[in-house]
Amino acid sequence: MPYLSLAFLIFHIYIMVFVGKILERKTTFRGFTLLLVLSPLNISLTLFFAAVIGLSPQELGMTIGNFAWGISFVGLSIPLALISFYSILRAPAVWIMRIRYGNVSRPVPQLVYSWLVVGIVEELLYRGFFQGSLSKHLELSFLTVEVSTVIASFVFVFVHLGNVLMKAETFRNFRRDFLPRLLASFILGYTFQISHSLLYPIIIHNLIDGLTLTGLIYRKKQILKANHEILFKNESDDSSSDE
Template sequence: MKFIFMVILLIFHWFAMKKIGEITSKKFNIKYFKKSVFLAPISIIFSLILIRTIGLSSQEAGFILGDVKEGFRSVCFIGLPLAIISGGLIFTIPKENLKEVKYGEKQVKWEFIYAWIFVGVVEEIIFRGFVQGTLDSMIDGHLFTFTSATIISSMVFVLIHIGNVLYKQETWKAFLSMIPTRLIAALVLGYSFQVSRSIIYSVIIHNLIDGLNMSALYFRKKAIRGKYEA
């Protein structure tokens, strides 16, 4: 019953933010990433309300310093290498396939602000603090080194990015092609939360991954445009 309640609250959060986003776009005529920056505090507040509603304590939701040693170990030895590798792989994507990804072209300032500062806080509170924290309080079990809660919350994290397709920031082809990398990233983020019991370190990793990927996309597309202009 608690799982169903969690899913209902998660869907409510998604629809509420979507509706607020649509109203904001029409009233103030601002686009996706600029809008995401301005809506970030609202999303965080909603997530905190969900955490309170589901009955999680601050500790269960990861609002603690946690195991500092394990946290920084996950950042330095798993998160940072993954961020560097994923950013580097951007430069191996064929030019024609880059057209499927709309990031790194317009509103670059707002893309960078959101990717380097806000995305980790916004998404980790909801997916690690709320979803994984709730699942941790409900289910046991492991698969290899990952808990069942880490695995399930990672799958939810991947599927929720269908919203990028609905907002026309990605095509279905791009979304499907990024499922493996997003799942790996989600497992790393979930594992960081799992071993540290704090969202601090998963926030750092998340910002590193998205920030480096966004930066790599921008500089790759800029280099391609420069060649065409030359």
């Protein structure tokens, strides 16, 4: 059954990429606008595959769960989100401008997706469906950490290699972000494991991605503004020299 869960996960990703490519050819949807349009299908597919393998709503995490543990991990994740935000603000301009995310000309779809939608879509798939199904059939743990949590955390990180293949980020950036992503993924997975609810991982995921993308857009605007001012100053100096 764990192999079936992995097969469904791969099939799910393939379907979403396939449909996304069709929409890119047939419509003007791109980037985060496309992700927003695809979100209902993404969620529906996850729920369908969960029903096929026999996951109950409770096993999928559709419950309040252990509120005390869940809200505690939400609180503990706030420093991580702030560190991510601060690292964006302090990163070299060259590195920032290589990132395809954070389009300053169309920030609204990006902010809506990162603050409200991404957590629902990805946590339902990777934590609720994949980790939930693994946990149901792999009753193994090390200290307080279930093997299903570890496996799902690594799978979630390596799926981001798709960003490299889609040229959404460089392999260098993927390597650089590997450990921070793994840490964030483990926190999300362990929060799901200990709270038995998707609510808290969704909040954490949206918080981290929302702050990161907000910082990225803000930083790109600053860089572009600074470059524009330098260019304007150089043009003014050239005009003065000609006179």
